[in-house]
Amino acid sequence: MSASNTANASATTTVISAKPVILPAPGRGEDLQVRVSAPATGGDLPVLVFSHGFGWSMNGYAPLADYWAANGFVVVQPTHLDSRSIGMPHEDPRFPRIWRIRVEDLVRVLDGLDTVESSVPGLAGRVDRSRIAVAGHSWGAQTASTLLGARVVDADGVPGEDMTDPRVTAGVLLALTGLGDSLTPFAIEHLPFMRPSFDGMNAPALIVAGDHDQSQLSTRGPDWFTDPYTYSPGPKSLLTLYGAEHSLGGIPGYEVAETTDESPARVALLQRLSTAFLRSALSPEDTSWKAAAAALDEDADPLGKVQSK
Template sequence: MSDANTTYAQKPAHAPPTVVSAKPIVLPAPDRGEDLQVRVSAPASGGDLPVIVFSHGFGWSLNGYAPLADFWAAHGFVVIQPTHLDSRTLGIPHEDPRTPRIWRIRIEDLTRVLDELDVLEASVPGLGGRIDRSRIAVAGHSWGAQTASALLGARVLDSDGVPGEDMSDPRVKTGVLLALTGLGDDLTPFAVENLPFMRPSFDTMTPPALIVAGDKDQSMLSTRGPDWFTDPYAYSPGDKSLLTVFGAEHSLGGIPGYEVAETTDESPARVALVQQLTTAFLRSVLHGEDTGWKAAAAALENAPDPLGKLQSK
């Protein structure tokens, strides 16, 4: 494909040795005002590969979150990263008429990725015939976590507290929601006025999911403390797990990338914990009989100086 740049990254011996990544793969999106640019990363070998569709945080792009995307791809996942309209790489001004709808367009971006899996698969050298479409997960960080949660059944309440449109997708079996904001009852006046979509209901977010929160994540959008980020676990039904990362702020140690401006709590150890636990969780749900999740949970619980705490219900 002429617009795909292929890169290779060496991985440790215990992981697939090579990851292949193609970008930008461009999906036509005339109704969006900008075609959708996507990055796809996958192990260079192996078949029946499960899929993770990842939604970036505010301002980021398909080029972010390498600590997660590269790790997941090296451990047997096809990782798909679209660039949403709020990306700094697109430079769309705040007064753009699409701005009030970007939260919805973000969700539609993820759905479009799933609709175009055939195109994306064909655009990555050597990936054809290796994707398992029955094993699909969504993941996201911050605003991206809210975007991903919609495909798992979370909905946005209107001003009267009535749940809005159901934008869930039955193709999605599970999710990882990183630093997902909580209920809208304790928003700051700025958030109430400018971010009306930050009034989620998790009542219908039924698929299994791992919620990851930092116990030092103090949001400027909420009058509550870091426990606000545990709401998605507390108020959603079904099989859920909550990983609370000790000492972590909103970047959870640096998952958007090391040494980036918004990483206020840089910690390779915290990032490694998130990498390992999210991978083990997704494998356990998507592969069913994988035992790595139980082993990872036990290792965290029995660690002499644990980096976090894991709860499940």
């Protein structure tokens, strides 16, 4: 367990983190490990479950996890089986199902909130389980979107199982890949689950895309990452970050090798706007998102733009 002061708008808020919190996972091959972060004080804290990108773990994405926790969320970060810390080979018989196991990981977190809440000393009784959101980056965004109503299209073009979870009422989807009609041959062969349907993604969500995010998995350009906004029913908002590539300025962590577009200012904007969106989506009377979007629109030299429907 560790405590830290987050250097941002909530710099005076102490964040407490506990890891690893173990959630039993029969049939998974090994139990699920998660990290739990929360402010040291305060009550009625909403829950935010975050799904990491390929290869990462519960230890990544500190710029987001610490910020959200400092701003009043209980942030739960599971380590999926594709994590480099686990080292599961592509030949593992679980790999063809790994996209589904990822979704099951998030559901297991929701089912295990008693354990999650009791894992951090002093957190019990301070969590508002009526307000639950999901978030994710890249593959993690696809994982999170499934609980919001997105579905994987099968080989015959038919949307597969609906895995919407009614406990989840909002989401933040960062660099979520688009439709599967423009996949590269490599993606078609090795990542057949990257064929989403957004027709049933009805829950409020903030889609975040970088206008310089050129994926090697699609023959299209950066507009591919706006598909979740374009093709899902409202209410949705799209935050386009100018100059951002797939790491959106460095959200996996500061000075990490995967970040090719490091920009603390861009990350700070994403921190502020995602937090404002979550507050308003989980508490309809909250006007944080409206104010934050208006402030960006009025900025003389903005780092991005917001569209809503």
